[in-house]
Amino acid sequence: MKIEAGDRVAVEYIGRLEDGTVFGTSKYAVAVEHGLADAEDREPSDYEPLAFTVGEGDVIEGLDEAVRGMRVGDQETVHVPPDAAYGEVRSDRVREYDPETFERMVGESPAVGLHVHAQNGLHGDVVTVHEDAVEVDFNHELAGKTLVFEVEIVDHQRDE
Structure with missing residues (x-):
C-alpha cells in the first residue's frame, strides 16, 4: 500500500547537509559516530523512528512530500531545498539589542554562540557582541540550506 495524505508513518532517517555533515538522525549509532550523542550520557532508546501523519x-514540507507514494521497506535519498525545509535566511530575523537591555531580557551577559529563548517563542543565537550592540540571529539553524535525507519507511498505518 502506497503512502498518501492522512496516513501515519514512521521513518528511520539520517539528515545531512550537502557537505555530508550529519545534523540529525533516528539512529543511535550514527548519532554517537557523528558527535550528536555522547555514548555515556544518552540512551539508545532516545533515538527511534520519526513518526508523523502525512499532510x-x-x-518539513520536503520530507512530507518525499514519503508520499513510498511503501514500508522503501529507502530513498531525498534532497530538500530551503523553500521546502526551513526557508531562506532572512535579514529581518537578525535583531540588534543594547547590551544592557539584552542582559535584562536574558539574565546573562552576551557572548557569541549563546543560545537564547525569546518571550515570543523564538530561539536565537548571539552572533556578534560589540561594546554598544548585541546581534541575535533568530533564523532557524538550518535556514538557507539544502538538506539531504536518507529515509527508510519502517511503518505505515491508514485509518480505514
Whole structure:
C-alpha cells in the first residue's frame, strides 16, 4: 500500500547537509559516530523512528512530500531545498539589542554562540557582541540550506 495524505508513518532517517555533515538522525549509532550523542550520557532508546501523519504539517514540507507514494521497506535519498525545509535566511530575523537591555531580557551577559529563548517563542543565537550592540540571529539553524535525507519507511498505518 502506497503512502498518501492522512496516513501515519514512521521513518528511520539520517539528515545531512550537502557537505555530508550529519545534523540529525533516528539512529543511535550514527548519532554517537557523528558527535550528536555522547555514548555515556544518552540512551539508545532516545533515538527511534520519526513518526508523523502525512499532510498534517508535522515535519518539513520536503520530507512530507518525499514519503508520499513510498511503501514500508522503501529507502530513498531525498534532497530538500530551503523553500521546502526551513526557508531562506532572512535579514529581518537578525535583531540588534543594547547590551544592557539584552542582559535584562536574558539574565546573562552576551557572548557569541549563546543560545537564547525569546518571550515570543523564538530561539536565537548571539552572533556578534560589540561594546554598544548585541546581534541575535533568530533564523532557524538550518535556514538557507539544502538538506539531504536518507529515509527508510519502517511503518505505515491508514485509518480505514
